[in-house]
Amino acid sequence: MEEVKHGLVEPQELSEEEVRRGLWLVIKDGMASQAMATLTGGAFLTAFALALGASNFLIGLLSAIPLFAQFLQLPALFLIGPLKRRSICVWASGIGRSAWLAAALVPLFAPKEVALKVLVGAVAFQAAFAAVSNASWNSWMRDLVPEKEFGRFFSRRMALTTALAVILALLGGFFVDQWQRWFPGRGLGAYCFLYFCGFLLGFWGLKYLSQIPEPPLRLGRESPGAFRSLLGPLRDENFRRLLRFYGLWSFAMNFASPFFVVYMVLWLKMSMALIVALGVLGQFVGLVFLPIWGRLSDAMANKSVLRISVPLYALSLIAWTFTTLPEPHAMTVPLLVGIYVAVGVSQAGVTLAASNISLKLSPKGAAAPYLAAYNVLGSILGGMASVLGGVVADALKGYSFGFFFEVSSPTRQYLQPLLHFKDLDFLFLLASLMGFMSLRELSRVKEEGELEKGLLVDLLLEEVKRPIKELIPREGLKNFLGVLTVSQRREKGG
Structure with missing residues (x-):
């Protein structure tokens, strides 16, 4: 709807009903997109590439391609204004998602070497058009979602999409295992089927994306003239501090995370089912904690949440190095469970x-140039980290460092490793160090409502204890403990 004032066409704001309907469609589109991403990325992409004969360096490159593609958000900003943001998102997403059809079909007819190149090309093609779509999507959502509901809405959307990802990951892992039992020696067919399903689900999501209402874009704010210089975010001192934090954090995380699955497959010799199950565990824990983080971010400040979650993730990276001493041991799987719980929370x-x-x-x-600068910087540094991580992993292959506890006698020697690092362990240690370094940059970012770390921990514990208190009322617990005490006294008296 448009109205005319003083001879100029003025866009009319969306009604409350239109906004609410749009938010529900955003959730539906998010679930369809997450379904596609689950079946065509993550552990399934790594396993698919390994089945096609990919090297460790290529695994890192596959992780880096979507991050490098985010650079395309900058030129894509010039499309906002001449074209509607919704049109950009729908067309770019549809063109990009078509690449998964080629990735699904080519391995059925072509040699592995050709299929691997097609898979890499499909990842690059989809990532490029996804970046073009994201540039408009970020601006679109910034104007559609009420600012006071950022935390609650996006945590709810993330919770629903994470729940769906958990279910699909479990079903996908079970399907791959069953396929290999049904068709021994033809495991590629399972991944081709998953990618074909991802292609269909991705196009199903376009139905919801095309129906989301678009708030008016004010001329002079995000018009093409506003993009003559993309240096605006860099002139904002506080936002520049945020960029330094996020860039270093993205580099640290992507330096190690692409090699988690490789580490479990090559060094821990774990089955795909167990790898997927651990990933699902992390997603489930994250799903449980999302509303907790959402309430805390709305009530206090996002920076306060980051001061807890960033070091927790960095510590989980260090824990990876203890899963082998120097070989897998009895505590390897329990330790991995703890790692994925910490990763999910953080x-x-x-x-x-x-x-x-x-x-x-x-x-x-x-918001478009600010969010584009934020996403592009984090993505480029993250992509560089993935590639560099692969290079470092290859360079350090065969190197090890450790401390051992030794007890020996004239007839016997006992040697117990206390610490032992080899190959990918060095990546995890370096990434953890960079994660802690990012906290220094975070401390310089200014945000209203920031709390002291100790108070935030207390509030976090209260949020965690809240569902426990609801399940076990205080009076009921008190009565239970009273009965238990009387019973113990009677046993002693008897």
Whole structure:
């Protein structure tokens, strides 16, 4: 709807009903997109590439390609204004998602070497058009979602999409294992089927994406003239501090994370089912903690959440180095369970809070260049980290360092490793160090409502204890303990 004032066409704001309908469609589109991403990325992409004969360096490159593609968000900003943001998102997403059809079909007819090149090309093609779509999507969502609901809405959306990802990952892992039992020696067919399903689900999501209402774009705010210089975010001192934090954090995380699956397959000799199950565990824990982080970010500040979740993730990277001493041991799987629990908790906090703080520090109505700079910087540094991580992993292959406890006698010698690092362990240690370094940059970012770390921990514990208190009322627990005490006294008296 448009109305005319003083001879100029003025866009009319969306009604409350249109906004609410749009938010529900955003959730539906997010679930369809997440379904596609689950079946065509993550552990399934790594396993698919390994089945086609990919090297470790190529695994890192596959992780880096979507990150490098985010650079295309910058030229894509010039499309906003001449074209509607919704049109850009729908067309770019549709063109990019078509690449998964080629990735699904080519391995059925072509040699592995050709299929691997097609898979790499499909990842690059889809990532490029996804970046073009994201540039408009970020600006679109900044104007559609009410600012006071950022934390609650995006945590709810993330919770629903994470729940769907958990279910699909489990079903996908079970399907791959069953396929290999049904068709021994033809495991590629399972991944081809998953990618074909991802292609269909991705196009199903376009139905919802095309129906989301678009708020008016104010001329002079995010018009093409506003993009004559993309240096605006760099002139904002506080946003520049945020960029330094997020860039270093993205580099640290992507330096190691692409090699988690490789580490479990090559060094821990784990089955795909167990690898997927651990990933699902992390996603489930993240799902549980998302509303907790969402309430905390709305009540206090996103920076406060990051001060807890960032070091937790960095510590989980260090824990990877203890899964072999120097070989897998009895505590390897329990330790991995603890690692993925910590990763789930911390990633939920970092993902939500980092996204929210970038939105919060971006000027309303002129958010596109700020969010594009934020995403592009993190993506480019993350992509460089993935490639560099692969190079470092190859360079350090065969190197080891450790401390051992030795007890010997004239007839016997006992040697117990206390610490032992080899190959990918060095990547995890370096990434952890960079993660802790990013906290220094975070401390310089200014955000309203920031709390002291100790108070935030207390509030976090209260949020965690809340569902426990609801399940076990205080009076009921008190009565139970009273009965238990009387019973123990009677046993002693008897």
